[in-house]
Amino acid sequence: MSSKNRTGNSVFIISLILTVTFIIWGVFFTDNLARVTNTIYNGSIDYLGWVYLGATLFFVIFSIYLLFSKYGDIRLGKKTDKPSFKTASWLAMLFGAGMGIGIVYWSVAEPVTHYTTPPYGEGYSQEAANTAMKYTFFHWGLDPWAIYTVIGLALAFFQYNKKLPAAISSAFHPILGDRIYGPIGKTIDVLSVFATVFGIATSLGLGAMQVTAGMHDIFGVPNELFVQLIVIAVATVLFIISINTGLEKGIQYLSNTAMILSFTIMLLILIVGPTTTIMKVLFNTTGLYISDFVHMSLRLKPYGEGEWIASWTLFYWAWWIAWAPFVGMFIARVSKGRTVREFVIGVLIVPTLGTCFWMSIFGGSALDIVQNTGNNELATFITENVSLSIFTFFDYLPLSSLLSILGFAVVSIYYITVADTATFVLGMLSEGGTLNPSNKIKMTWGVIQSAVAAVLLLAGGLNVLQTASIAAALPFAVIMLVMCYSLLKGLKSEVELQRGHKRSTQHSGKTN
Amino acid sequence: MKLFQVRKGHFVYYNNELHRVYGVKPMYKKSVHLIRLRDLTQVLTNATGVERYKPKELDSFIYNNKAYTLSKDRKAEEGDHILIHHPMPDSLDTYSLNEIEVVETVEKQGVTTTNSHGVKHNEYLLMVPGRVNGSSPIDYQNFEGIPAENLDDIGPHHFTNPNSEQLPTLGDIYIQKDSNESFETMVIAIKGQTVYLGGGLEVSQEELMKTDKWEFLYNLLDK
Numbered sequence: 001m002s003s004k005n006r007t008g009n010s011v012f013i014i015s016l017i018l019t020v021t022f023i024i025w026g027v028f029f030t031d032n033l034a035r036v037t038n039t040i041y042n043g044s045i046d047y048l049g050w051v052y053l054g055a056t057l058f059f060v061i062f063s064i065y066l067l068f069s070k071y072g073d074i075r076l077g078k079k080t081d082k083p084s085f086k087t088a089s090w091l092a093m094l095f096g097a098g099m100g101i102g103i104v105y106w107s108v109a110e111p112v113t114h115y116t117t118p119p120y121g122e123g124y125s126q127e128a129a130n131t132a133m134k135y136t137f138f139h140w141g142l143d144p145w146a147i148y149t150v151i152g153l154a155l156a157f158f159q160y161n162k163k164l165p166a167a168i169s170s171a172f173h174p175i176l177g178d179r180i181y182g183p184i185g186k187t188i189d190v191l192s193v194f195a196t197v198f199g200i201a202t203s204l205g206l207g208a209m210q211v212t213a214g215m216h217d218i219f220g221v222p223n224e225l226f227v228q229l230i231v232i233a234v235a236t237v238l239f240i241i242s243i244n245t246g247l248e249k250g251i252q253y254l255s256n257t258a259m260i261l262s263f264t265i266m267l268l269i270l271i272v273g274p275t276t277t278i279m280k281v282l283f284n285t286t287g288l289y290i291s292d293f294v295h296m297s298l299r300l301k302p303y304g305e306g307e308w309i310a311s312w313t314l315f316y317w318a319w320w321i322a323w324a325p326f327v328g329m330f331i332a333r334v335s336k337g338r339t340v341r342e343f344v345i346g347v348l349i350v351p352t353l354g355t356c357f358w359m360s361i362f363g364g365s366a367l368d369i370v371q372n373t374g375n376n377e378l379a380t381f382i383t384e385n386v387s388l389s390i391f392t393f394f395d396y397l398p399l400s401s402l403l404s405i406l407g408f409a410v411v412s413i414y415y416i417t418v419a420d421t422a423t424f425v426l427g428m429l430s431e432g433g434t435l436n437p438s439n440k441i442k443m444t445w446g447v448i449q450s451a452v453a454a455v456l457l458l459a460g461g462l463n464v465l466q467t468a469s470i471a472a473a474l475p476f477a478v479i480m481l482v483m484c485y486s487l488l489k490g491l492k493s494e495v496e497l498q499r500g501h502k503r504s505t506q507h508s509g510k511t512n
Numbered sequence: 513m514k515l516f517q518v519r520k521g522h523f524v525y526y527n528n529e530l531h532r533v534y535g536v537k538p539m540y541k542k543s544v545h546l547i548r549l550r551d552l553t554q555v556l557t558n559a560t561g562v563e564r565y566k567p568k569e570l571d572s573f574i575y576n577n578k579a580y581t582l583s584k585d586r587k588a589e590e591g592d593h594i595l596i597h598h599p600m601p602d603s604l605d606t607y608s609l610n611e612i613e614v615v616e617t618v619e620k621q622g623v624t625t626t627n628s629h630g631v632k633h634n635e636y637l638l639m640v641p642g643r644v645n646g647s648s649p650i651d652y653q654n655f656e657g658i659p660a661e662n663l664d665d666i667g668p669h670h671f672t673n674p675n676s677e678q679l680p681t682l683g684d685i686y687i688q689k690d691s692n693e694s695f696e697t698m699v700i701a702i703k704g705q706t707v708y709l710g711g712g713l714e715v716s717q718e719e720l721m722k723t724d725k726w727e728f729l730y731n732l733l734d735k
Binding site (some may be wrong): 084163251255329330334336425434437438 | 601602603619620623629730
């Protein structure tokens with residue numbers, strides 16, 4: 001491996017300047033920022049919609065192709081490598097990393113919002129409830145996981161099999177050769193850092209809103225902007241302490257705890273909630289999802305207003321793409337020693353089933369409460385107070401205070417673990433793919449990501465968060481498309497390599 | 513009563529020999545799972561059977577049949593073994609206490625191991641091959657009655673496990689490195705220490721293990 005990529009910090013400096021410029025813009029020209037993001041938002045509906053839809057559908061097809069292709073037997077790492085984690089904990093980690101805060105935030109809010117304002121048809125009807133669940137499956141199902149599959153696989157493959165640095169630019173080695181260390185490679189890395197900062201900031205923004213809502217529900221703290229900003233500030237101080245004192249091990253324990261707590265909540269709701277309805281929803285919606293997948297994937301409104309599609313489908317696709325370098329890095333890290341086929345099953349298929357199950361439990365029971373009581377006011381209340389939605393929902397279930405406290409613990413822990421891991425990933429990405437980013441750079445990113453989240457909340461909350469992701473993710477979507485081609489080229493050369501000259505195991509056989 | 517809590521990664525003495533705890537499984541009767549450092553043999557026991565030892569600078573011990581001394585004199589270089597005695601893993605790292613790894617690349621902040629772990633320079637002790645002057649052997653808790661040659665390197669012919677992954681087995685394909693012509697051959701028979709290769713070659717196991725002369729490509733039986 002060459003070390004020339006390690007010299008110079010141009011990626012760090014350029015991406016830092018870009019994000020700091022953005023923060024200054026947001027703090028001093030808040031109205032201007034809101035106006036510009038709004039223009040981009042409207043533009044995205046008219047001009048960018050098809051790019052996102054086309055790209056994401058392509059990732060799904062590409063991942064499924066990989067599953068059945070001759071590349072399935074390629075092992076990520078040396079031929080003798082064994083997976084570092086047991087399959088069950090591997091799957092749990094993937095699920096937690098990919099969805100984390102988002103799934104808690106949206107699992108009640110999204111189905112209920114779709115129920116009140118469906119993409120088509122009459123709101124507040126039985127039909128609307130089915131459509132709502134179908135679209136929730138769609139937004140959280142195969143598509144996000146296909147995005148993670150592509151990027152995670154590319155990162156893992158080039159890092160472990162081709163021995164390249166853990167940077168996004170490494171995935172372009174088959175096309176660019178050593179130019180990945182030059183200006184083109186650096187540009188790719190800058191764009192990936194920029195997209196990642198916004199992906200993370202969006203999640204942190206949502207997380208801060210969620211934590212504040214939780215405190216509001218349990219302790220009666222006001223559910224206001226300034227509390228959200230305090231949450232961000234406190235969290236920033238906490239993870240900066242953790243970076244400096246080597247408490248990272250503690251963060252790993254925390255993230256395991258969050259995972260166990262989330263599964264506990266899920267099972268509790270399955271038991272105390274409307275169990276039979278949940279199962280019916282799961283089966284019915286899975287059918288609808290599979291049969292309408294193509295239509296939903298390509299749905300645009302050429303002769304009308306595409307507001308709904310922009311604020312939901314496009315936002316999600318953009319958010320997943322912006323969030324992808326972060327999740328991809330994590331997935332690559334825990335998947336060493338798996339084969340390509342195992343990887344695709346583990347990252348695309350199983351988590352999709354898991355999310356559908358989760359959504360059926362949360363969304364299905366929430367819709368059941370709203371539908372059966374005919375309580376349209378409740379539905380409207382949830383739609384208008386999205387960040388409170390999960391706690392509002394808990395209030396209608398038995399054991400509500402226990403559920404609320406568990407839910408609050410989960411979102412708080414997710415928040416801190418995501419923020420902490422994000423500093424590490426940003427450090428790696430911006431220092432040329434080193435596995436040892438310096439603490440100074442990690443702390444810088446820690447402060448920056450919090451600042452971006454705060455600025456976005458200041459500039460107008462959820463809408464601005466959504467718009468900013470859509471804009472920041474676009475270049476990266478294009479990068480990911482090229483990455484597919486590059487990955488294919490790399491896999492092809494690996495098949496030839498493994499057929500002719502199998503990797504030597506002699507040097508490393510005993511050291512693991 | 514012993515109140516010492518065994519954790520994964522601890523160096524411990526068991527039956528007077530140095531072991532590393534690779535796992536603590538509370539559900540088992542023999543809950544402490546050890547690996548003997550001198551020859552990497554697995555041993556299962558329980559917490560009362562072990563005595564903890566904290567490795568420090570200038571301690572020397574045999575790991576996988578070779579003697580090493582722990583040192584802080586220089587930073588690790590490519591190919592060095594390191595003992596991670598003070599682990600501070602980043603959120604995506606998976607190594608634990610006293611893991612022994614091989615350095616793949618060296619950077620300013622730390623090293624990357626062949627196991628794709630980023631380890632900072634203050635987290636590890638370098639394992640220098642051989643027993644450095646002034647080092648103290650820690651292979652045994654009590655050295656009484658231990659023959660002195662037990663502290664020497666053990667050559668590959670003393671491998672306790674004849675099926676060890678590194679030794680030649682039937683069906684291994686090797687390529688000769690120090691020859692002008694390209695020569696690939698397969699292990700067709702093993703008799704004692706002698707390995708019979710296709711093409712009428714007879715070499716010793718040791719000869720075949722020399723990486724500058726022969727390179728292992730793959731085994732015929734591997735998929």
